[in-house]
Amino acid sequence: MSRSLVLLLAALVLLLVVFLRVVYIKVVHGEEYQYRAEQQQLSSTDVIIPSLRGAIYDRDGNVLAESVRVYNVILDPQALIDAGESKQINTVETLMSVLKLTDENVIRKYFAQNYYEYRYLRLDQGRGISATQMEEIQAEIDAGRVVGVWFEEDEERTYVNNSLAANVIGFNGVYGIEQYYDEYLNGQSGRKMVVAGAGNSYIDEYVAAQDGYNLTTTINSKVQYEMEQTLQTGVAHTNAERGLAICMNCKTGEILGYALCPTFNLNNVNEIIGASEKYNKRHPDKNDPDYYPNIWNNWGISLTYEPGSTFKPIFAAAAMNEGAYTPDTIFVCNGTYQIYDAEVGEDQGHIHGTQTIREVIANSCNVAMSQISERIKTSKWLQYQDAFGLAQLTGIDLAGESGDSRDLIYISAEEAEKRGSTNDMGPFEKATTSFGQGFTLTPIQLVCAFSSVVNGGEYLKPYVVSQITDSNGNIVESHSKEILRYTVSEEVSKQMASCLQAVVLQGTGINAQVPGYSIGGKTGTAEQVGESGTYVDASYIVSFISFTPVEDPEIVLLVVLDRTDQDISSQAARLNGQIMEKILPALGKYPDPTLFQESISPNSVDVTSSVEGYNYLYGGGGYIQTDEGDDE
Helix, strand or coil, X not given: CHHHHHHHHHHHHHHHHHHHHHHHHHHHHHHHHHHHHHHHHCEEEEEEECCCCCCEECCCCCEEEEEEEXXXXXXXXXXXXXXXXXXXXXHHHHHHHHHCCCCCHHHHHHHCHHHCCCCCEECHHHCCECHHHHHHHHHHHHCCCCCCEEXXXXXXXXXXXXXXXXXXXXXXXXXXXXXXXXXXXXXXXXXEEEEEEHHHEEEEEEECCECCCEEEECXXXXXXXXXXXXXXXXHHHCCCCEEEEEEEECCCCEEEEEEEECEEECCXXXXXXCCCHHHHHHCCCCCCCCHHHHHHCCHHHHCCECCHHHHHHHHHHHHHHCCCCCCCCCEEECCEEEECCEEEECHHHCCCEEECHHHHHHHCCHHHHHHHHCCCCHHHHHHHHHHCCCCCCCCCCCECCCCCCHHHCCECHHHHHHHCCCCECCHHHHHHHHCCCCCCECHHHHHHHHHHHHCCCEEECCECEEEEECCCCCEEEECCCCEEEECCXXXXXXXXXXXXXXXXXXXXXXXXXXXXXXCEEEEEEEEEECCCCCEEXXXXXXXXXXEECCCCCCEEEEEEEEEECCCCHHHHHHHHHHHHHHHHHHCCCXXXXXXXXXXXXXXXXXXXXXXXXXXXXEECCEEEEECCCCCC
């Protein structure tokens, strides 16, 4: 009895120890051991569901960029291995058929035992499949013929017109409006947690993605297409390295078209379009890390250059606005003009004689512009520089705008001293500024300043996006005309518009005439400034900026040909006219049969056959044309 009692007590003590140990494990390490046990049976994945990036439309609602929902095929090798041969065969055949695969081993390799522990493998050949393909496979899953297959959602960005407006749109969150409005376009990602257990069971936790906002742009796709096609032809025919064209509604600030050459395919950004022979010679190495970024970058808002004579009407308008001269003031050009110890001269020694401002602008006379510069106080002109936005960002809603450095322009002696710089404006610097030399700006800065000269004096903020809406079409934000400041009076604006019409009718911009339209404009030529800060021989930027109609300006168009061999801005004028003739009907502006029908269509003449230059002497009866070369 005593022995049996001892054994019983020993057994009870042992059981108590075991019980206490179980309690200890349960209380102290229970969660840890439970987690380990569950992980032996379950496998989980936490998948981020990308939101659909917002769509981008042109002004008429045509899609420029959109994102669509696609799917990635996910394999569960453990479920596939356990399914048996019959279902394995059906699964392989279905995937091969829907995914159009030719080698079944890309799937069968996952049937090997070394993949048994995996429950989540993304099939490379099943990335980005369409909803139709997904539904076709899902139907087989629902019917029980396909096992070990499920899907995760993904996004695919598509640019409907490939290269159209590429430098304006940008791609995948970089460059253009894609980068500028990235926060609006992005949306908010969702989340899907899939927990897979024994017996091919799944537990899902799903948080839907919130799609990004949509953008409606000011771009007219027809205008954009015509600008790009004509510009590419013009760049190739004039042996320019590259070209640019910007079309803006000068009444509102809307960018209607914006073309660069060369450009690229948004769906394959390494596919370059329109690269000229000269461009390829100067940039032969596509392995250069800057090669593609230089093309993706929008140099119309980032490159600064000397505008040349396209700046003359801007300076002339400021001086007229200050009462420095009147439309009847006479200026005398003898070919050169002395300013202290420096001399300003005309191209090839041209002598324009006596002129009013109308002839000064039509003849593009440097001497007369220098005389005008002496009639306006330096302090006043410095104020106009700020009013016209020199060395200031325009605020255009495109990524990468530059041109806001005071080093780009001449400044007051006081400011130069404070900055420790030497770019203070003296009499000679003011004279060279009057005809567009010695300082730099960006093409978009020129467009905005020039527009204020012809539109009645309103300096407008340029913009590319007019409206932002959510996925339900509700307006989140809208943009419209924004007057930043005023530059000149309406009367001065009308006077300058008339002078600029004379440039096209009888002056250096005669090649820009378009039958049936009243057009004004100004030629410009500038030498390239090299890395050393000096001018590069036989390397020019030629340009022409125009507007229509002269009576009530609405459309402004700037055309720039970069790194041409000759300083013949008449080629840029011809190209400007060719673009105008094509885009105006697309904008609902049709030719008036009573206007200038004696002029020929600019599109009937190759841009390279443009007249090389004109000199117009005013003699009582009108303009007398002489072929003495281009005068800039």
